[in-house]
Amino acid sequence: MTISNIKDSIDSNIHKVWETVLAVDKYTQWRSDLSKTAVINEEQFIEYTKNGYPTTFTITVVEPHKRWEFDMENSNMKGHWVGIFTSIDDKTEIDFTEQVTAKKFYMKPFVKSYLKKQQTQFVMDLKRILEK
Numbered sequence: 001m002t003i004s005n006i007k008d009s010i011d012s013n014i015h016k017v018w019e020t021v022l023a024v025d026k027y028t029q030w031r032s033d034l035s036k037t038a039v040i041n042e043e044q045f046i047e048y049t050k051n052g053y054p055t056t057f058t059i060t061v062v063e064p065h066k067r068w069e070f071d072m073e074n075s076n077m078k079g080h081w082v083g084i085f086t087s088i089d090d091k092t093e094i095d096f097t098e099q100v101t102a103k104k105f106y107m108k109p110f111v112k113s114y115l116k117k118q119q120t121q122f123v124m125d126l127k128r129i130l131e132k
Contacts, residue, residue: 004115005097012130014087030129
């Protein structure tokens, strides 16, 4: 299992950050790595990369404006994501942790760098949309 974490501060209030991160149906408006999303029900959604590669997410924990967790799986990996949101003055501290297991042994050496790249891109895109 590979674990990757990213922490950052976003110059936006926690309500706006929370609403943006949880509005999966609007991800393609600000996320540069996705072609589309599909909301299956209140607990599941699918993200599609620019190349159309799907990853299914199953929400496991929702504590409004504090914590969001989900399991994720595609043909290459499965794992769990935890997002912690903390309000500090008019800013929001985010703390996102992913635990992923590669399904194919030859992918294991690349998982850590891939996760770090994905997390960095997500936070950059999030800041770009919220810190206008």
